[in-house]
Amino acid sequence: MKFGIVVFPGSNCDHDCLHVVTDVLGHEGFFLWHKERGLRGADCLILPGGFSYGDYLRSGAMAACSPIMDSVKAFAAKGGLVIGICNGFQILQEARLLPGVLMRNQTLKFICRDVFVRVERNDTPFTSAIRQNEVLRIPIAHMDGNFFTDKKQLDRLNEDRRILFRYCDEDGRIDEDSNPNGSMEAVAGVLNEKGNVCGLMPHPERCSESLLRNRDGIKIFESIVTWAQKR
Amino acid sequence: MREDTPITPQIIEEHGLTEEEYRHIEEVLGRTPNITELGIFSVMWSEHCSYKSSRIYLKQFPTTGQRVLQGPGENAGIIDIGDGIAVAFKMESHNHPSFIEPYQGAATGVGGILRDIFTMGARPIANMNSLRFGAPAHPRTRYLVKGVVAGIGGYGNTMGIPTVGGEVAFDPCYNGNILVNAFTLGVMDAKRIYLGKASGVGNPVIYVGSKTGRDGIHGATMASDVFGEGGEERRPTVQVGDPFTEKLLLEACLELMATDAIVGIQDMGAAGFTCSTFEMADRAGSGMTVDLEKVPTREEGMTPYEIMLSESQERMLLVAKQGREDEVRRIFEKWDLDVAVVGRVTDDGRVRIMSKGRCVVDIPVAPIVHEAPVYERPWAEPSWQREVQKLDLASVPIPGDFNEAFLKLISTPNVAKKSWVWEQYDHMVMTNTVVTPGADAAVLRLKDSKKGIAISTDCNSRYCYLDPYAGAALAVAEAARNLSCVGAEPMAITDCLNFGNPEKPEIMWQFRQAVAGISEACRKFDTPVTGGNVSFYNETKGEAIYPTPTIGMVGLLEDVNQHCTPWWKEEGDVIILLGNGEPDLGGSEYLASIQGRVAGRPPQVDFEHEKAVQNAVRTCIRRGLVRSAHDISDGGIAVALAECSLTRPSGVIGASVTLSDDLRPDVLLFGECGARIIVSTTPANAQAVIAIARELGAPAKEIGKVGGRMLAINNFVSIAVAELHQRWTEALPKMMGET
Numbered sequence: 001m002k003f004g005i006v007v008f009p010g011s012n013c014d015h016d017c018l019h020v021v022t023d024v025l026g027h028e029g030f031f032l033w034h035k036e037r038g039l040r041g042a043d044c045l046i047l048p049g050g051f052s053y054g055d056y057l058r059s060g061a062m063a064a065c066s067p068i069m070d071s072v073k074a075f076a077a078k079g080g081l082v083i084g085i086c087n088g089f090q091i092l093q094e095a096r097l098l099p100g101v102l103m104r105n106q107t108l109k110f111i112c113r114d115v116f117v118r119v120e121r122n123d124t125p126f127t128s129a130i131r132q133n134e135v136l137r138i139p140i141a142h143m144d145g146n147f148f149t150d151k152k153q154l155d156r157l158n159e160d161r162r163i164l165f166r167y168c169d170e171d172g173r174i175d176e177d178s179n180p181n182g183s184m185e186a187v188a189g190v191l192n193e194k195g196n197v198c199g200l201m202p203h204p205e206r207c208s209e210s211l212l213r214n215r216d217g218i219k220i221f222e223s224i225v226t227w228a229q230k231r
Numbered sequence: 232m233r234e235d236t237p238i239t240p241q242i243i244e245e246h247g248l249t250e251e252e253y254r255h256i257e258e259v260l261g262r263t264p265n266i267t268e269l270g271i272f273s274v275m276w277s278e279h280c281s282y283k284s285s286r287i288y289l290k291q292f293p294t295t296g297q298r299v300l301q302g303p304g305e306n307a308g309i310i311d312i313g314d315g316i317a318v319a320f321k322m323e324s325h326n327h328p329s330f331i332e333p334y335q336g337a338a339t340g341v342g343g344i345l346r347d348i349f350t351m352g353a354r355p356i357a358n359m360n361s362l363r364f365g366a367p368a369h370p371r372t373r374y375l376v377k378g379v380v381a382g383i384g385g386y387g388n389t390m391g392i393p394t395v396g397g398e399v400a401f402d403p404c405y406n407g408n409i410l411v412n413a414f415t416l417g418v419m420d421a422k423r424i425y426l427g428k429a430s431g432v433g434n435p436v437i438y439v440g441s442k443t444g445r446d447g448i449h450g451a452t453m454a455s456d457v458f459g460e461g462g463e464e465r466r467p468t469v470q471v472g473d474p475f476t477e478k479l480l481l482e483a484c485l486e487l488m489a490t491d492a493i494v495g496i497q498d499m500g501a502a503g504f505t506c507s508t509f510e511m512a513d514r515a516g517s518g519m520t521v522d523l524e525k526v527p528t529r530e531e532g533m534t535p536y537e538i539m540l541s542e543s544q545e546r547m548l549l550v551a552k553q554g555r556e557d558e559v560r561r562i563f564e565k566w567d568l569d570v571a572v573v574g575r576v577t578d579d580g581r582v583r584i585m586s587k588g589r590c591v592v593d594i595p596v597a598p599i600v601h602e603a604p605v606y607e608r609p610w611a612e613p614s615w616q617r618e619v620q621k622l623d624l625a626s627v628p629i630p631g632d633f634n635e636a637f638l639k640l641i642s643t644p645n646v647a648k649k650s651w652v653w654e655q656y657d658h659m660v661m662t663n664t665v666v667t668p669g670a671d672a673a674v675l676r677l678k679d680s681k682k683g684i685a686i687s688t689d690c691n692s693r694y695c696y697l698d699p700y701a702g703a704a705l706a707v708a709e710a711a712r713n714l715s716c717v718g719a720e721p722m723a724i725t726d727c728l729n730f731g732n733p734e735k736p737e738i739m740w741q742f743r744q745a746v747a748g749i750s751e752a753c754r755k756f757d758t759p760v761t762g763g764n765v766s767f768y769n770e771t772k773g774e775a776i777y778p779t780p781t782i783g784m785v786g787l788l789e790d791v792n793q794h795c796t797p798w799w800k801e802e803g804d805v806i807i808l809l810g811n812g813e814p815d816l817g818g819s820e821y822l823a824s825i826q827g828r829v830a831g832r833p834p835q836v837d838f839e840h841e842k843a844v845q846n847a848v849r850t851c852i853r854r855g856l857v858r859s860a861h862d863i864s865d866g867g868i869a870v871a872l873a874e875c876s877l878t879r880p881s882g883v884i885g886a887s888v889t890l891s892d893d894l895r896p897d898v899l900l901f902g903e904c905g906a907r908i909i910v911s912t913t914p915a916n917a918q919a920v921i922a923i924a925r926e927l928g929a930p931a932k933e934i935g936k937v938g939g940r941m942l943a944i945n946n947f948v949s950i951a952v953a954e955l956h957q958r959w960t961e962a963l964p965k966m967m968g969e970t
Binding site for chain 2: 009010012013015016019020023049050051053054055056109110111112113114139141143203205206208209211212213
């Protein structure tokens with residue numbers, strides 16, 4: 001399977017994602033420079049974390065206008081798999097491929113630590129190899145991860161079961177103490193309407209190897225591979 | 232500063248130059264300098280750039296060794312770690328700017344040290360830092376902590392370089408002068424080292440990165456002066472960082488370095504354009520002609536004086552091979568960065584700066600670089616030194632309740648959990664951080680190799696105040712011990728020597744003693760000094776900081792899988808104490824924070840004992856015989872045991888320990904000394920650990936067992952680890968006013 005990793009100026013988890021899909025999972029992976037338009041036959045696009053354009057205007061706002069984003073949108077419209085991690089999630093929102101906004105963390109501080117997320121459904125390309133309601137330990141590292149949307153949109157997201165990950169405690173309970181950034185309904189990750197575009201704040205690529213003491217993240221990449229291979 | 236500003240005694244003084252130094256300038260030039268030239272001399276001969284007070288002492292440092300590829304004098308030191316891989320690393324201070332404007336001061340400190348590393352051709356993979364703030368209750372402390380931590384995070388996080396550890400400490404001596412020492416390590420191909428050399432007559436001199444603005448003019452001069460009242464007024468001399476541009480600069484430089492178009496490259500840091508032109512020409516024995524009209528500037532009408540002295544960030548000067556200009560241009564334009572050919576290398580040993588067709592600076596290179604004044608300043612042991620070393624134990628009351636004293640100690644900001652700080656740093660990006668902050672040292676894997684790198688920054692400045700020689704030697708010993716506790720072999724150090732005003736004899740004495748202590752310790756541990764910096768004038772209103780020679784030490788793990796962490800692993804494991812140093816309350820954290828006294832003699836380093844203990848722990852880790860290892864430092868054995876319980880990521884776990892109690896209980900529990908390490912192991916391996924340690928000359932004995940919900944030490948201490956955990960965890964957020 002071929003993973004195309006989109007590199008914007010200021011992306012900084014691009015190499016980490018490439019390492020996981022190639023060295024850890026043994027698949028093909030390559031970088032796609034944001035000024036390109038071709039996707040070189042990628043089966044799945046990863047928009048990695050980082051600080052595209054320094055987050056200077058608003059996280060993800062400028063990257064969403066990069067030339068490659070037209071191709072990303074066309075790819076998504078045809079059902080191609082797209083996953084945005086952290087800053088990638090913010091970019092997908094700014095590009096209107098995903099709902100909601102990610103505001104500044106409630107603490108107004110950057111937060112880097114392990115959190116727990118509950119997998120809300122496993123009939124998606126991004127969670128197909130994970131048990132329903134399974135709790136993953138997975139690190140976050142962001143300043144703007146406080147998910148917000150209006151009531152109507154939120155109701156729709158719930159009805160359509162498009163909230164894919166929620167922050168929770170070790171046992172899967174959702175409460176205020178285990179919500180690191182103040183996200184509405186503890187949202188950590190969402191899907192688009194068709195279910196082929198996913199955005200999440202936690203970093204699965206950072207917990208995909210035993211040397212780093214945690215392999216929970218690899219399950220998300222394995223899900224993508226399993227799903228793609230079934231087609 | 233107008234170009235026709237006359238050179239008056241007042242102007243000379245304002246540039247921080249003495250009369251004698253000025254006469255020397257006239258001699259070098261054979262005429263009166265113009266204002267731009269005076270500005271250039273003033274920064275090149277500032278304490279910050281010329282090391283005029285420290286140079287004669289720094290020669291004592293051991294700087295060579297089998298692994299050393301590049302010692303002091305370049306942008307960073309480089310050591311060979313085998314398999315064709317080298318690591319470049321350095322630590323630098325950004326104290327003065329951080330006190331004036333904490334966010335930008337700290338951020339640009341990180342930016343500067345990062346550039347020093349990638350200038351050498353290395354990709355930075357880890358940041359560390361060493362921070363000192365004033366008393367927790369001082370009105371400015373919270374503001375400074377908040378700003379500095381956010382600034383360090385803001386820069387490193389954006390760059391995508393993890394900040395993997397460091398140290399934070401509080402003491403009233405830093406009320407008027409905080410310390411921000413930033414460390415970066417990068418990895419490189421051992422055969423592709425780039426140096427700051429302008430060689431090859433006719434080669435183009437190319438300016439890349441951000442545009443030059445009016446910020447930071449005279450930053451180096453500011454860093455070479457003491458603070459009086461109203462230091463805040465100097466805010467305009469603090470630069471503003473742009474980590475996004477630096478990230479682009481990093482990627483563009485590394486992309487260019489993968490070609491062979493570059494002859495030499497240097498960061499424009501302190502005294503920006505001035506230092507880079509003169510130093511690059513000097514290293515190659517060449518000269519340079521530069522046209523300021525070609526320099527990309529942020530605003531119209533900047534004078535030559537302003538361009539030469541600006542400290543705008545995120546800029547580099549490089550010399551490329553003639554004919555390769557387009558290649559350089561293509562790469563920097565791809566990354567949307569400014570790139571301009573601003574001059575050519577010459578062979579006449581002079582730097583000539585042109586502006587509007589006129590030569591505005593014409594200075595011979597060698598004299599300005601090598602004839603900078605060197606001072607052997609007077610030194611004298613402070614009159615109070617012997618007095619503060621006196622400590623009569625009988626005058627120290629024994630607490631009635633050790634549990635209470637222990638809880639108090641664990642919740643002092645110096646001992647408490649520092650996650651409030653390091654959770655604001657992205658410490659995981661690049662996915663190499665095998666041992667994360669909060670352990671004895673950080674451990675990083677190298678993706679293309681089996682090897683791992685460990686890093687520790689250390690200094691106990693209270694020890695250095697009480698005895699600068701012993702304190703500095705102990706800082707080296709502790710750094711080596713920390714590396715040993717994660718399983719790494721110490722390789723080399725970089726240092727940041729933070730002191731008061733060198734024009735005072737007692738400060739100079741502290742400096743001499745500390746340099747001698749570091750030199751001896753580095754010889755004993757075989758860890759050469761590969762670079763660093765000196766920061767003098769850390770004084771406000773005549774009050775100097777404690778001498779603070781911070782050590783950044785780098786170690787090697789041949790197999791990164793064989794690393795160790797400080798926390799207990801399993802119930803029933805056996806706890807063993809390596810080393811039999813005798814603890815003492817002199818200079819201890821307990822005496823300072825619980826008894827309110829800074830007195831006594833700090834521990835003296837017993838090098839043979841220390842090396843044996845460190846060798847023993849490394850050997851046991853390599854052979855997979857120990858499950859945890861943690862050094863005993865601030866707060867004594869009681870705090871160290873607590874940390875083994877409290878740092879455990881999967882939930883706290885207790886321990887029951889019995890120590891031979893031939894000492895006073897407060898000394899036994901909270902006293903400090905070097906060369907002590909706590910390890911835990913399975914019952915089956917306990918005898919093997921003890922036997923190996925003794926064979927290697929390190930005393931070892933079983934002192935207890937892991938398990939339960941209490942931490943119990945003899946019949947002095949018995950506290951639920953959950954309570955310890957709560958107090959230890961909430962202390963720093965409380966101090967910051969968040970709970």
